[in-house]
Structures are given as structure tokens and as C-alpha cells.
Amino acid sequence: MNENKGLLETIKCNECDSLMRKSMIDYKEEYDSEIISINNVEGYLCHKCGNQIPTEESIKYINDLIHLEKVKIKAEKLKKQEYILVNNLSNIRQGIGLSQKDLANFLDSAEQRLGVIERNTNTPTIIVEHLIASFLGVKTDDLYEMVFISPELYNKLLNIELIDHGNGNYKFKHVPTIAKVREEIWEKREELKNSNAQKIRLRNMIKTEKIDRDEGLAQIEALDSKIEEIKKIKDDKKNGLEKRLKKLEGKHSMIIKQERVIDKDTWEKVITSFSEYF
Structure with missing residues (x-):
């Protein structure tokens, strides 16, 4: 009985035809020039050539983890690359x-x-x-x-x-003319982003009483004026930077x-x- 069980826990190696025995293995897969490793999963190990094959039961578990790791890799690339x-x-x-x-x-x-x-x-x-x-x-x-x-x-x-x-x-x-206008647009986008973030901080400071309410509202009002001015420079339908960029792109x-x-x-x-x- 034990002998039959031992036979069931071996398979033939698809690399060297030796017997592979059930063991805990480390599964590796290459994705987008990176190696994803899933360690200590049930599989078969060939002691002759080192080949490793996961069991059918392990494959779903491995695939789920591999998918998650691929998502993480893509997310990291988005942070570091365009x-x-x-x-x-x-x-x-x-x-x-x-x-x-x-x-x-x-x-x-x-x-x-x-x-x-x-x-x-x-x-x-x-x-x-x-x-x-x-x-x-x-x-x-x-x-x-x-x-x-x-x-x-x-x-x-x-x-x-x-x-x-x-x-x-x-x-x-x-x-170069397009590069110059695009750089100006990016600068205005960054100004808008920072100004809106500052408004959120001021509102939180007012709510938590870390700043005098009237002083905070006055600063928010000043920021609103600044934001409107930035939007006018960037988005004006006749002379805004975005409109100018579209016209230039249309010529090239x-x-x-x-x-x-x-x-x-x-x-x-x-x-x-x-x-x-x-």
C-alpha cells in the first residue's frame, strides 16, 4: 500500500526522463524582463536535472499570485515610466x-x-x-x-x-515652438494642482481649528482668484495655451x-x- 502511494507521488521528468518526486518547490516565471517567484508550493522535483513542475492543485494558487504580481509590476512601471x-x-x-x-x-x-x-x-x-x-x-x-x-x-x-x-x-x-507652449501648459497644470491641494489643506485646517476661520477663508478666496487666472491663461477658447497648442499641432x-x-x-x-x- 505504501509502495503504491509512493508511485503515485512520482511523475516522469519532461526534461531528462528521470522520476520526479513530490516536494515543495519554488516556481519562477519571467514577465516584462522581471522574474516573479512563488516559493514553497507543492510540486514535483527532479533531483537529476533540477526541473520543477507544480501540481495541478498548486496551479490555480500560482496563477492567482502571478496575476497579482503582474499588476504590481505594471503599477510600478507606470510610476517610473510613461x-x-x-x-x-x-x-x-x-x-x-x-x-x-x-x-x-x-x-x-x-x-x-x-x-x-x-x-x-x-x-x-x-x-x-x-x-x-x-x-x-x-x-x-x-x-x-x-x-x-x-x-x-x-x-x-x-x-x-x-x-x-x-x-x-x-x-x-x-x-521647438510646440515644445515651448507644451512646457508652459505643463507649468500651468502643476500650478493648478498645487493650488487646489493648498485649498484642501486650508479647508482641513479651518475644520480642525488650526487656523483662524476668517484668515483661512481669505487665503482660499485668494487661491480661487489665482486658479481662475491660471485657467484663463491655459484654457481661454481664443488665446489660451491649449488652443495655441492645437493650432500649432494642426500645422505639423x-x-x-x-x-x-x-x-x-x-x-x-x-x-x-x-x-x-x-
């Missing part, structure tokens, strides 16, 4: 021989609306994205791929236009739209032209 969405919709659509009109008819939408999605001046809602993926027979991740890059490269790409002469002859060109073939989206073909050119960042 992300870009690579739009592959146009390539997928053309690859199966569909026109924009064909796809727009399926979506019961104007062809113009699909055009702005493919040109990256607009992004689809989650519902529309799933409808497009379903019609094209792909996954939503195939339409938009999220890639992580260094802040240095991200800031560089934001202010670059693509000059394409055709036949594989192209070049990237930095646009900027490779990144909406500060986050780039088309697949251009992204491949970026990888080739800025290989030192990858």
Missing part, C-alpha cells in the same frame, strides 16, 4: 480588406467618426472598442497596445513631427496625438530611429 497607446486599427482593417466605410456601417456610425479614431485625434469608448474588435475578429489588446517608455523619450516624442517622403524615406523633426504632422496615442507604423519607425532608448 506609457503610450499604439493604435493598430488601420493596419488590421486594411489587412482584411475592409474600407473605413465598411467598418463605419457596421458600427452604425459616420465614416468621419471612424476616421478621427484611426488618425488618433479621438479614441473610441470602451463599448465602441469592443464592437470594432468583435467585428474585426481580434482582441481589444490587438487594437491598442500599451507600451512603456522612459520619461526622457516620451518628452522628446511629444514634440516631434514625421516628415515622410515615401518609399521608406522619412525623418523626424523637433518642433505630430507623431503623438492626445499626448498618449501613436499609430503602429509610426511607432515602428520610432523604434528604429531611437534605438538607443530601447
Whole structure:
């Protein structure tokens, strides 16, 4: 009886054909250039070649932990890096021989609306994205791929236009006027963020009586005036910085739209032209 139990607790090694015995193992998996380790799980160990295989019972437990670790890795990358969405919709659509009109008819939408999605001046809602993926027979991740890059490269790409002469002859060109306006916008965004955070602190100080109420309200009123002035400089419909940036971007073939989206073909050119960042 004990002999049969011992046999049941062994399997054949898929690496060297030796017998693997049940043991506590350390499971490892590579993800995004990092090693995820799940230690002390039940599995089989080959003492000859060192191969380790988790038991069927351990696999679900491992998969749950692996998923959690992958989420943590992505979160850490978001903190340290910038992300870009690579739009592959146009390539997928053309690859199966569909026109924009064909796809727009399926979506019961104007062809113009699909055009702005493919040109990256607009992004689809989650519902529309799933409808497009379903019609094209792909996954939503195939339409938009999220890639992580260094802040240095991200800031560089934001202010670059693509000059394409055709036949594989192209070049990237930095646009200093756009870079200057964008930097001013970022400064105003930071001022808004800090001013709003200061308002929250003042309200809490008033509530906890750490500051005189009238003094606190006076400071909040001053901050409100400052915030309105910043918004006017940044968002004014005629002469605001955001409006100025849109006009400048309209004059150039900027490779990144909406500060986050780039088309697949251009992204491949970026990888080739800025290989030192990858």
C-alpha cells in the first residue's frame, strides 16, 4: 500500500526522463524582463536535472499570485515610466480588406467618426472598442497596445513631427515652438494642482481649528482668484495655451496625438530611429 502511494507521488521528468518526486518547490516565471517567484508550493522535483513542475492543485494558487504580481509590476512601471497607446486599427482593417466605410456601417456610425479614431485625434469608448474588435475578429489588446517608455523619450516624442517622403524615406523633426507652449501648459497644470491641494489643506485646517476661520477663508478666496487666472491663461477658447497648442499641432504632422496615442507604423519607425532608448 505504501509502495503504491509512493508511485503515485512520482511523475516522469519532461526534461531528462528521470522520476520526479513530490516536494515543495519554488516556481519562477519571467514577465516584462522581471522574474516573479512563488516559493514553497507543492510540486514535483527532479533531483537529476533540477526541473520543477507544480501540481495541478498548486496551479490555480500560482496563477492567482502571478496575476497579482503582474499588476504590481505594471503599477510600478507606470510610476517610473510613461506609457503610450499604439493604435493598430488601420493596419488590421486594411489587412482584411475592409474600407473605413465598411467598418463605419457596421458600427452604425459616420465614416468621419471612424476616421478621427484611426488618425488618433479621438479614441473610441470602451463599448465602441469592443464592437470594432468583435467585428474585426481580434482582441481589444490587438487594437491598442500599451507600451512603456522612459520619461526622457516620451518628452522628446511629444514634440516631434514625421516628415515622410515615401518609399521608406522619412525623418523626424523637433518642433521647438510646440515644445515651448507644451512646457508652459505643463507649468500651468502643476500650478493648478498645487493650488487646489493648498485649498484642501486650508479647508482641513479651518475644520480642525488650526487656523483662524476668517484668515483661512481669505487665503482660499485668494487661491480661487489665482486658479481662475491660471485657467484663463491655459484654457481661454481664443488665446489660451491649449488652443495655441492645437493650432500649432494642426500645422505639423505630430507623431503623438492626445499626448498618449501613436499609430503602429509610426511607432515602428520610432523604434528604429531611437534605438538607443530601447
